[in-house]
Amino acid sequence: MNIYPYCSLLRYNTFGIQVKADLLVEYESVGELKQALALYHERMSEKPLLHIGGGSNLLFIYDFRGMVLHSLVDGYSVIAEEGDDVLVRVGAGMTFDDFVSDSLWRGWFGLENLSGIPGQVGASAVQNVGAYGAEVGNLIETVEGVSLSDGSMHKWRGSECGYAYRQSIFKQELARQYAITYVTYRLHRTFRPSLEYGGVRQAMEQAALTEDSLTAMKLRQVILSIRRHKLPDPAVLGNAGSFFMNPVVTKRKFMSLRSRYPDIPGYMQGANAYKVPAAWLIEQCGWKGRRLNDSPAAVHDVQPLVLVNRGGARGSDILHLCEEIQTDVKKKFGIKLRHEVNIIAYGGEFEEIEP
Ligand SMILES: Cc1cc2nc3c(=O)[nH]c(=O)nc-3n(C[C@H](O)[C@H](O)[C@H](O)COP(=O)(O)OP(=O)(O)OC[C@H]3O[C@@H](n4cnc5c(N)ncnc54)[C@H](O)[C@@H]3O)c2cc1C
Numbered sequence: 119m120n121i122y123p124y125c126s127l128l129r130y131n132t133f134g135i136q137v138k139a140d141l142l143v144e145y146e147s148v149g150e151l152k153q154a155l156a157l158y159h160e161r162m163s164e165k166p167l168l169h170i171g172g173g174s175n176l177l178f179i180y181d182f183r184g185m186v187l188h189s190l191v192d193g194y195s196v197i198a199e200e201g202d203d204v205l206v207r208v209g210a211g212m213t214f215d216d217f218v219s220d221s222l223w224r225g226w227f228g229l230e231n232l233s234g235i236p237g238q239v240g241a242s243a244v245q246n247v248g249a250y251g252a253e254v255g256n257l258i259e260t261v262e263g264v265s266l267s268d269g270s271m272h273k274w275r276g277s278e279c280g281y282a283y284r285q286s287i288f289k290q291e292l293a294r295q296y297a298i299t300y301v302t303y304r305l306h307r308t309f310r311p312s313l314e315y316g317g318v319r320q321a322m323e324q325a326a327l328t329e330d331s332l333t334a335m336k337l338r339q340v341i342l343s344i345r346r347h348k349l350p351d352p353a354v355l356g357n358a359g360s361f362f363m364n365p366v367v368t369k370r371k372f373m374s375l376r377s378r379y380p381d382i383p384g385y386m387q388g389a390n391a392y393k394v395p396a397a398w399l400i401e402q403c404g405w406k407g408r409r410l411n412d413s414p415a416a417v418h419d420v421q422p423l424v425l426v427n428r429g430g431a432r433g434s435d436i437l438h439l440c441e442e443i444q445t446d447v448k449k450k451f452g453i454k455l456r457h458e459v460n461i462i463a464y465g466g467e468f469e470e471i472e473p
Pocket of ligand 1 (some may be wrong): 238
């Protein structure tokens with residue numbers, strides 16, 4: 119177990135916000151996690167407790183005046199084979215994309231469209247990460263966790279985790295109550311590529327790949343190259359991926375918007391709802407590539423869904439920019455944009471700003 123008092127969280131958040139935690143504890147096993155929890159309850163239970171992964175979906179507004187937990191539980195093992203399916207149990211501290219890459223090398227398919235998503239395996243199950251038509255919740259067999267309040271161990275079936283667009287019970291009714299320790303994915307031995315989303319087919323054509331010549335590793339390379347062109351690399355420009363979620367509006371609302379804005383894109387969600395790309399709404403409000411006055415917080419020039427730290431931004435600069443965008447989108451389209459990024463503020467009391 120590594121214990122770091124008054125630790126900078128710069129390395130632990132991809133926005134590159136310079137904040138500190140009163141105590142950061144990294145643990146390598148469930149036993150060490152329980153020791154860390156005992157320390158917390160003995161010495162600092164009046165202060166807040168936060169479990170982070172790779173910090174690629176977090177925005178810290180202040181120094182975190184409590185304990186931050188970080189998992190180093192790594193590695194994976196096959197726990198069952200059922201026909202075409204392979205059940206693989208993975209440590210929550212493993213880098214998600216390392217597991218995606220390993221799984222494809224080993225001939226376990228299903229995660230290829232999720233290539234290149236930053237962060238850890240544990241957070242994949244909290245966030246229900248998704249990209250290019252795939253969502254990890256559809257491949258999760260079980261999630262294991264330890265209660266932060268009493269150290270008891272729990273296991274949920276994937277079907278009990280309430281998976282929906284970037285949602286799970288771990289972000290809702292069980293938010294901040296458990297440390298996720300292991301995730302078991304149900305992968306397949308047969309490769310069934312999903313190519314209908316986000317320009318995958320066009321990118322394949324450009325790479326002179328046909329469906330017949332496609333392997334899972336080649337599809338991974340296609341996805342990684344699309345992502346490289348669209349998204350800023352946090353190592354170069356601080357960011358947390360898509361800052362906002364794509365809003366879902368009623369059919370009636372969508373039709374009324376379409377009569378005023380005939381170009382508005384929308385994707386049917388069931389019979390009575392449409393998902394509208396938040397990036398389009400933000401761009402229409404003139405925010406693409408813009409910043410507020412001289413603030414280092416800016417909207418990315420290529421992907422307006424991404425807010426970036428152009429150097430030295432405070433969490434409050436990014437939050438201010440987020441609120442200005444929300445206000446403009448609400449004024450122009452009557453739609454409230456909800457943020458996908460977890461905004462963590464601590465000012466006297468632990469507070470997580472509601473999306
Ligand atoms: C460049 C870039 C591109 C991105 N692209 C995508 C994308 O295509 N699709 C997508 O869905 N997301 C994307 N993201 C967002 C991000 O990668 C995911 O949300 C990811 O799952 C966050 O993982 P993390 O380990 O960094 O978690 P963190 O950001 O550290 O934490 C996220 C949440 O999970 C909780 N948490 C983390 N680990 C644990 C644990 N072990 N136990 C309990 N709670 C835990 C935290 O408390 C927090 O609430 C992108 C981010 C970046 C920077």
